Amino acid sequence: MSVNKKIIILLGVPGSGKGTQARFLVDDWGMAHVSTGDLLRALEVDPNGDDNDKQKLADMKAGKLVADDLIYKLAFAEIERNLALGKSVVLDGAIRSVEQAQKYNEFFIAQGVNDSVLAIELTLSDDLSFKRLIKRKVCADCADIIPYAVDNETKTKCEKCGGKLITRGDDNPTTAQKRIEEQGNAKLQPIVAYYRAGGHLVSVDGSQPILDVDTQVKKILTD
Numbered sequence: 731m732s733v734n735k736k737i738i739i740l741l742g743v744p745g746s747g748k749g750t751q752a753r754f755l756v757d758d759w760g761m762a763h764v765s766t767g768d769l770l771r772a773l774e775v776d777p778n779g780d781d782n783d784k785q786k787l788a789d790m791k792a793g794k795l796v797a798d799d800l801i802y803k804l805a806f807a808e809i810e811r812n813l814a815l816g817k818s819v820v821l822d823g824a825i826r827s828v829e830q831a832q833k834y835n836e837f838f839i840a841q842g843v844n845d846s847v848l849a850i851e852l853t854l855s856d857d858l859s860f861k862r863l864i865k866r867k868v869c870a871d872c873a874d875i876i877p878y879a880v881d882n883e884t885k886t887k888c889e890k891c892g893g894k895l896i897t898r899g900d901d902n903p904t905t906a907q908k909r910i911e912e913q914g915n916a917k918l919q920p921i922v923a924y925y926r927a928g929g930h931l932v933s934v935d936g937s938q939p940i941l942d943v944d945t946q947v948k949k950i951l952t953d
């Protein structure tokens with residue numbers, strides 16, 4: 731599959747399905763998913779990890795600081811590594827402020843890939859975000875997250891392993907409301923505007939069924 735972009739940035743409020751769409755691009759098209767959370771977890775258990783970096787990570791976990799410089803360093807190295815392998819890179823949830831978007835942009839320019847960056851916004855209202863968060867389920871055995879779908883209430887078994895589907899403890903109205911305050915449209919739209927102003931934005935209606943969103947995202951990336 732020939733993809734027309736090297737960097738795909740999925741933007742969306744919680745529950746918009748960006749994690750699911752990222753997984754489709756990885757599974758179906760072999761894109762590299764660069765997740766800052768995964769990179770930090772990998773550093774923590776890497777016996778050859780830089781001591782200074784590990785100390786920063788420990789401080790961050792203790793709530794002493796947010797080591798933005800460490801996160802950029804890890805993410806940029808991983809993106810660079812994958813670009814060198816000829817892979818397209820998908821980012822989801824990595825960019826949570828305009829300042830971060832600008833930092834990434836500087837990096838993309840330095841890498842010479844700025845013309846090949848596309849941000850895809852999966853649009854969703856805060857109201858639907860809330861409804862999806864409190865209705866999604868997770869497999870008690872394999873921890874697979876079953877994103878919200880209209881028939882979720884009738885689903886009881888994991889399609890992958892047959893395990894029991896449960897509602898996660900943190901998918902309750904209070905936590906959902908807090909996540910929307912932190913990552914809802916009020917926080918997201920300035921980032922969307924940043925990419926729109928740079929001519930790097932396409933929006934897809936994220937309230938559609940997951941597979942319809944998948945079809946549109948893939949069409950955009952091959953047009």
Ligand SMILES: [Zn+2]
Pocket residue numbers: 869870871872873874888889890891892893
């Ligand atoms: Zn399962």
